[in-house]
Amino acid sequence: MAELLVTGGTVVTLDARRRIIRDGAVAVRDGRIVEVGKAAAIEPRYPGVERLSAAGHIVLPGFIDVHHHATQGLAKGIADDCTFWQWCYERIFPYDAALTEEDVYWSALFVGLELLRSGITCFADPGGPHPEAVARAVAEVGLRSVISLHTWDRSPAGRPLPESVRSAGVDGAVAATRRLMDAWDGKADGRIRVSCAVRTLTNASPELIRAMLALARERDTIVQVHTAVNDDHNRWVKEETGLTPINYLASLGVLTDRWLFAHCARISDEEVALVARHGAKVAHCAGSSFHSAYGSVAHGKIPQLIEAGVTVALGCDAVASNNRIDMFQEMYLVAGGQKDTHRIGTVFPAEQALEMATLRGAEAILSADELGSLELGKRADLVLVDARSPSMVPLHEFSLVPNLVYCASKRDVTSVVVDGRIVMQDRAFPHLDEARIRDEAQAHGAQLMARLKLPVASRWSWE
Numbered sequence: 001m002a003e004l005l006v007t008g009g010t011v012v013t014l015d016a017r018r019r020i021i022r023d024g025a026v027a028v029r030d031g032r033i034v035e036v037g038k039a040a041a042i043e044p045r046y047p048g049v050e051r052l053s054a055a056g057h058i059v060l061p062g063f064i065d066v067h068h069h070a071t072q073g074l075a076k077g078i079a080d081d082c083t084f085w086q087w088c089y090e091r092i093f094p095y096d097a098a099l100t101e102e103d104v105y106w107s108a109l110f111v112g113l114e115l116l117r118s119g120i121t122c123f124a125d126p127g128g129p130h131p132e133a134v135a136r137a138v139a140e141v142g143l144r145s146v147i148s149l150h151t152w153d154r155s156p157a158g159r160p161l162p163e164s165v166r167s168a169g170v171d172g173a174v175a176a177t178r179r180l181m182d183a184w185d186g187k188a189d190g191r192i193r194v195s196c197a198v199r200t201l202t203n204a205s206p207e208l209i210r211a212m213l214a215l216a217r218e219r220d221t222i223v224q225v226h227t228a229v230n231d232d233h234n235r236w237v238k239e240e241t242g243l244t245p246i247n248y249l250a251s252l253g254v255l256t257d258r259w260l261f262a263h264c265a266r267i268s269d270e271e272v273a274l275v276a277r278h279g280a281k282v283a284h285c286a287g288s289s290f291h292s293a294y295g296s297v298a299h300g301k302i303p304q305l306i307e308a309g310v311t312v313a314l315g316c317d318a319v320a321s322n323n324r325i326d327m328f329q330e331m332y333l334v335a336g337g338q339k340d341t342h343r344i345g346t347v348f349p350a351e352q353a354l355e356m357a358t359l360r361g362a363e364a365i366l367s368a369d370e371l372g373s374l375e376l377g378k379r380a381d382l383v384l385v386d387a388r389s390p391s392m393v394p395l396h397e398f399s400l401v402p403n404l405v406y407c408a409s410k411r412d413v414t415s416v417v418v419d420g421r422i423v424m425q426d427r428a429f430p431h432l433d434e435a436r437i438r439d440e441a442q443a444h445g446a447q448l449m450a451r452l453k454l455p456v457a458s459r460w461s462w463e
Ligand SMILES: [Zn+2]
Pocket: 067, 069, 126, 226, 262, 317
């Protein structure tokens, strides 16, 4: 029986009453939370149990990043300051096509460490090549993840996909996803789940969309898809189908609560109502929008979606499109971005941003019963944030959550527990060779650049 007592910190529970417990403790048995309360009451009941001191720290539920490409960890810097067309077809699709299984493995290990450093304990991966290598890395790093295989079976006119990433038809895409599910769903003590994924609506036939939804229903999971990413994306969908993305999905009769729409940046009021009526979820990727000019923040109808009852959670997306992995930044950007857009200082208070990074994330991956808060019976995924960091001081009762959203950064995360296991302690990874993972990421990234010969060059001269 594996037990752990996280004790002595200020526990931000995110439970139904939104309790914050001073001098609190969280007791864990076999990966689940068995008690949350005052340390003085809980500690005596767990003599001899492994302890993780949270003195001087804030204990939070682990963040849930609902849109993150673990395969793109070696693509940092290859798709900056470019158009969407260049991003897809000149940079990232060729990168995807060139990835070996080993590249993906080291990419996912490297991304995994960055996710943990940011306090992210669970991420939804919308798919790339070699997802089995992502699964291996997730298992080793100790994260929780909803992984997937990207599927795509057609191209907009004049924009062919690299042959090596294209799915082998609808049947091939379904068979490959089934194989991934059979091999990895529920593995690593249940930390790995496998979902369906349609890479992007611009590259999917109606048959593929229907087949992936049918498989998701059969296996009781979600379908991750990039949709309404930006104006270019919408224009391509409209050229092919005559409709904007959400209206197009509605016309196919496939809108359900199993969709996790990545970005959903450019949608109409009518489409907001459709997303809400069918219970689909949205991954808002504000940092990615800032980097890649999607319009999600200023034009994304995020308040309207939430007002209509849609679950909107947060995604860091990738180091090739954000390029930062920092959930504190995403919370800052959603709270600040909406304030700036609407020029109203009271919209999106800090507490709402923290809920989006935790509770809403759990809802988006259909895991609200298991994740998202520190409560009896939930999986023990939690994060320690240094309350004595210069970012957080001075700290008052009323400013604890605002300081987390407006002042803290990933550098303030010191320890991380996933499924009751300490995976990062005092900023070190006890089970992993951090330096080797960094060096392999650099080496594999350099090898990829040599193979790819992308149209990228320094704009300033080197000597
Ligand atoms: Zn994405």
